Amino acid sequence: MIWDELEQELERLQRDGLQRRQRTLEGPCGPLAKIDGRTLVSFCSNDYLGLSTHPALVEAACAGARAWGVGSGASHLVSGHLTPHAELERKLADFIGFPRALLFSTGYMANLGIVPALLGRADAVFADRLNHASLIDAVRLARADHQRYPHCDLAELERLLANSQARRKLILTDAVFSMDGDLAPLPGLLALAERYDAWLVVDDAHGFGVLGRNGRGSLAHFALPAARRLLYMGTLGKAAGAAGAFVAGDERVIAWLMQRARTYIFTTAASPLLAVALSASLDLIADGDARREHLWRLTAQLRDGLAGTRWRLLPSTTAIQPVIIGDNQTAVMLADALYERGLWVPAIRPPTVPAGTARLRISLSAAHSSEQVGLLVDSLRELPCA
Template identity: 70%
Template sequence: MIWDELDSELAGLAAQGLQRRRRVLDTPCGVEVEVDGCALLSFCSNDYLGLAAEPGLIEAAREAAMLWGVGSGASHLVSGHLEPHETLEQHLAAFVGSARALYFSTGYMANLGVVPALVGRGDAVFADRLNHASLIDAAQLSRAGHHRYPHNDLAALERLLSASTAKRKLILTDAVFSMDGDLAPLPQLLALAERFDAWLVIDDAHGFGVLGPQGRGTPAHLGIELASHPRLLYIGTLGKAAGVSGAFVAGTANVIEWLMQRARTYIFTTAASPIVAATLIKSIKLIEQGDALRSHLQLLIERLRNGLQDTRWQLLASPTAIQPIIIGDNDAALHAAAALAEQGIWVPAIRPPTVPKGTARLRITLSAAHSVAQVDRLLAALKQLQ
C-alpha cells in the first residue's frame, strides 16, 4: 500500500538522524521559556530585538482588535485591504527608502510571488547555492532556467551571466544567510546586475531591523540606497526582528504595481489580519528607535565569539546574531544539543536538508533580550562539554 511506504521512509529518516519533531512551548516567545514542561534558556528564535512579547506591541494589537476586528475578510484586491495595511506599506517604504512597498502574509509567500512575476520560461535565475528554501522554490516555480553559483562566488556568477542568452536575467540571494550568518556581497552583486542588465532580488529576512542605520537593513548597512537602484528589489521579513509576522517587498512604484497585478501569492490569498498590520506599524517605530537594543545585541555577539576562542567550539565567520557551530555528523549534533538541554539550555541541532550533508551544526541565535549573564551561562555549558 502506498501509505506503508511512508512508514518505511519515516524510519529511514530516523535512522539517519534526520527526523524532526515539534516542541510545544507553554510560554510566549522569549529567552526564558517552558518547553514540554521543562524550563529552558533559549538560543533558538529569530526574535533578534526581543520584540515578540514587547508590551507596547501587545497593547497595539489589543487596540487594533477593538477597532478593526480580527479578520480582513477577503484578499487585498477584493475588499480585504484595510487602512492598517495601507498605512503599514507606506511606513515600510519610507523606512527603507523606496517608492512603494507591498505587504505579504509570510516571507515564503513574498518570495514565491516576486520571482515568478518577474521572470518565466526563456529567462534565467542566478541563485546563490546557500539560498533559503523559499528562494529555491521561487526559482523553480518561475519556470526560468535555474543556475546556482557557489556561495558568494562572484567570479562564478560573472561567468554564468556572461554565458547566458536569456531574455531576462535575475540574480537571487539572501542578504544574511540563515544557517551561516554571513552577508552577501551586495555592492558587487549590484554591479554585476547593472553590467548584465539583470534584476537583483535580495531576501533580507535576517538583516531587516538588525543591520544598518536604525535597523534599515543590509543594503543600508553596506551603503546602498534603494531609491538609487531601480533594478534592486528588497524583501524584508517581519516575523523575526520585527517580532510579529509577514513580509514586504520594496522597490520602484512601477515594479510594485506590477507585483500587485501579477504576484499570485498576493492576489489569491486572504489578506492578513488588520491586527497584525497595525501591530507592525508600532513595531517599525520601535525598530527605528532601537539603537540601544542593537548595540546590546552586538555586545553579546562579541562576547560569545571571544568566549569560544581557544575551544573546540569553532564558530563560523558571522558578524550577525546567527552564530553556528559546525559539528558535521548528524548524531553528534543531536547529542550536543541534548547535552546542552540537560543543562537547561536550548540550542537547536540543524541537519540536512536545511544545511549541506556533512555540515550538521548547533545554530545559536542571540537576541537583545538575552543578558550578558545568560550568554556567559551558554559559554560555560559549551566549555563543560569539551
C-alpha cells in the same frame, strides 16, 4: 503499500539523525521557554530585538483589534486591504527608502510571488548556492533556467551572467544567510546586475531591523541606494516581532507584482491588528540602537568565550552564530546534552544545510542577558566535542 513506504522513510530519517521534532511552548516567545514544565534558556528564536512581547506591540495589537476587528475578510484586491495595511505599506517604503512597498502574509509567500511574476521559461535566475528554501522553490515555480553559483562567488556569477543568452536575468540572494550568519556581497551583486542588465532580488529576512542605520537592513548596512533594478524583501516575524513580510521597490515593479504575484492575489490579507502592531514595531526598530548594541555585545561575548576552544564557529558578524559539528547524530546528541542542562539550541541538519555540515545554530536576541550567554559558553566548554 504506501503506508509501509512512509513508515520505512520515517524509520530511515530516525536512523540517519534527520527526523525533526516538534516541541510545544507553554508560554510566549522569549529568552526563557517553558516546555513540559521545564524552563530553558532558548537560543532558537529569530526574535532578534526581543520585540515579540514588547508592551507597546501588545497594546497596539489590542487597539488594532478593537478598531478593526481580527480578520480582513478577503484578499487585498477584493475587499481585504484596510487602512492599517495601506498605512503600514507607506511607512515601510519610507523606512527602507523605496518608492513603494507591498505586504505579503509571509516571507516564503513573498518570495514565491516575486520570481514567477518577473520571469518565465525563456529567462534565467542566478542564485547563491546557500539560498533559503523559499528562494529555491520560487525559481522552480517560475520554470526559469536555474543557475547556482558557489556561495558569494562574484567571479563565477559574472562568468555565468556573461555566458547567458536568456531574455531576462535575475540575481537572487539572501542578504544574511540564515544557517551561516554571513552577509552576501551586495555592492558587488548590484554592480553585476547593472553591468549585465539583470534584476537583483534581495531577501533580507535576517537583516531587516538588525543591520544598518536605525535597523533599516542590509542595504543600509552597505549604504546602497534604492536602485530601480533592485527588489528588497523583508520579513516582519523576526526582528519586527510579529508576522508577515513586504517587498519594496520601484513604483512600476510593485504595481506589476500586485497584478501578477499569485501569492498576493489569491490569499486572504493578514489581520489588520498585525498591521497596527507592526506600525508600532517600526518605531521601536528606528529607536532601537540600544537593543542592537546590546545584541552585538552578546555576539562578541559568545565568540570571545569560545575562541581557542575545539568548537568551530563560522565567521558570522550577525546574531546567527552556527557551530559546525559535521555528523548528524553528533549534532543531535550535543543539542540534547545542552537541553538537559537547560539550554535550548537547535541541531540543524540536511537538507537545511549541506551534507556533512550539521551544526548547532545559536540565535542571539537583545532580550538575552550576558549571564545567559555566559551559561551557554560555559556549558559548551564543558561538553565533549563528540
